[in-house]
Amino acid sequence: MTLMATTGSLRASAVLTAFFGLTLPLMPVQALLLRVSDKAARRFPHWYHRQVCRLLGVRLSIEGTVAKGAPVLLICNHTSWLDIPVLSALAPVSFVAKLEVGGWPFVSALARLQRSVFVDRTRRLAAGDAANEITKRLRQGDTIVLFAEGTSSDGNRVLPFKTSLFGAVAGATMPAADQVVVQTAAVVYTHIHGVPVTRAERPRLGWYGDMEMTSHAWGVLKSGSITVTIKVSPPVPLAEFKDRKDLALKSERAVRRDVLAILRGRSDSDLVPVEPSEEARRAKLMVPVRKSEKWT
Template sequence: MANGSLRASAVLAAFLGFTVPLMPVQALLLKIAPKAARRFPNWYHNQVCRILGITLEIDGAVVEDAPVLLVCNHTSWLDIPVLSALAPVSFVAKLEVGGWPFVSALARLQRSVFVDRTRRQATGDAAAEIMTRLKEGDTIVLFAEGTSSDGNRVLPFKTSLFGAVSGAAAPSDPQVVVQTAAVVYTHVRGIPLTRADRPRIGWYGDMEMTSHAWGVLQSGPITVTIKVGAPVPLSEFKDRKDLALKTERAIRTDVLGILRGRPGDPGLVPVEPSQESRRQKLALPQARSEKWT
């Protein structure tokens, strides 16, 4: 425990010492060099992953020559640096994140889109911003479950979260593509995580963030596997329900393959979204269910 606390203290000090001086750099880039401001967080989060001791094992790549809606499963606050290290991205975040001390500043510097889903008009405004950003060439990350899981399952996707882009499948915007990213935390200190161990990394239910983050920093180096799906033109999806269904199936298949050590195995058949929906009330604690998104 003493060694774990020492490690956590050293990692936290290194993170703050690295991050705080760079925050005004990104703020300046946002004003004078928008293209550089898109790329800088990608470099920054690669360094953060090294500080945290996170090793990324990546299968596939986010396309660089088209605007991308990157649909992902959500397990932990670690997803933010992990996905940001994958490619230059911005996140769709719930409005409350904009009020979190320090975290809100980092989110704004990364040009996150904040959504107040309690107000229909505000949701519509956020949808318009997401579409504008996609048309400008950005890669936007959407955690389609609407909350985080324990890492052992993929929760049912919320079709309402795809409303922002459901009207984008138009001939005038053929360049927008959809990709999936299945994120699974597989090892701690080189030891494979079991089904019982994996929730120690997941941040879900009513977990308090500070104590959870401290425990994760104490645990040691972490390996995460990311399977990035092939790009599919947004115009090929009929509507938001079709988009949600097909991306959920793809992520379920990829997560199952990683968990079973059989990535890309066509013989794996994940639980269908409709079946999972019927079981979700028993799956996870629902108190304070929505995290980053």
Template sequence: MGRVRAVWILGALAAVTLVGLPVQWAALRVSRPAARRIPVLYHRILLRLLGTRLTIVGRPAPGRPLLLVANHVSWFDIPLLSAIGPLSFVAKSEVGTWPVVKTLARLQRTVFVDRQRRSATGGTREEIAGRLSDGDVMVLFAEGTSNDGNRVLAFKTALFGAVPDGRAEDERPLLVQPVSIAYTRVNGVAMGRQHRPLVAWHGDKDLAPHVLELLRTGPLDAVVVFGEPIPLKEGRGRKEVARLAEETVRAAAMRALHAGEGLLAPLSERRQNR
């Protein structure tokens, strides 16, 4: 049964992707609003195909420029966040070499950071600053790597070196909003520590086998919590902002994992069954 489920999902997703790729490619050249919205639709279709139940607590801040700073559990974090609203990611340069993934990432206007070349940081910061000033919402996975889904690793302040200074060109303060991601159930059953490796993609796990295993396993329940935005302003450096964001993300993620989705649901702005 699991194999049939995986084959059906992959077939349906391949069909959607083949249609969506040229549409997004054209939108990037003629319509910025459409280019921002098409990935949202694509990832909502993906979540619906997988039967994912997503509970959202809070919402992205309306102010701009806006940088979302999140913990990182799995490749599945990408469609989860992308299904909520228009955004792009800040990713390590290696992602830009992965088959298939690199194409999807570029079509979502991902900014790639070369961590091995400090000389490239200035250019990356300028690119991110320009995107933020243009109203794009950017996402940074501040742990610098994915984890086992049972904890939140320390945020790497060095990654904030790619974050632009605290104000946009029109003097608006940059808002850094903490975002917590937690996976709580699989097939409707509470997911304990021993089951989270089904979702968590970390260490030396190969991507393709992990994707197939997750597709065979069954529907997931996930919780995404948006914290209060932290203005990056004069007198508040990147290290302090990174620390505050880490504390907020860890507290919300642990609450989601320990309390379970049922206790969080009353606080949710909306439930999305996709």
């Protein structure tokens, strides 16, 4: 084993030990807060994940802010399990997660403590229950994170957004829609040890396909310090969107634009390629977004 590999393994072991040393004592604290204070139960995971990011060596470079004092649907691209602590460190949030996450050892406990909403995409009735829960949370003023691609990518592309995932919150079907605002967050892992991540290296941080989580997490922990850049769009009232397809199309366009903007300082060969949405492919046309326009 080389010196670099040995150093990386030692670092990963130290980070993992510190993570469990922080997390295990705090899990019953959050469980208690869920019973006694909704406000504290929202904010405590935000503080906790900021500490987790420090332990992992993840540095956040943030442009924009998540709106306060209003229910927010935060629509994001999805690259890695790292997105969870990163976005939780950005603001007090809860996630919409696939049902399978609820069955993962330990991870499921953390997800439930953060009040995640689990969606069974194979059953319509279950999806309806999840939609009701999302609606309820937004009415309570929560910030709900939706990974609109429906899965994670290798970090070199933004996958088409799935319009079905927007059904719970789109248009006039959502009670008090005039109070809900929509924001997008483009999340890009840009540097390792201060060195720009190239297109070939980016999948090292992405967790996608049939990758095994334990080995991938170990590799990330061995890598060293990571810089993630997050660009948050200005809030737009949910009521301004005609329906779920309109919301999906415009938010997808905004995320693609902002992902490219984060990487624009690099050579053209390092820019993230984009894939047109389902609607755009059918129309065979992508409408360009002018700099003077709002994110929609």
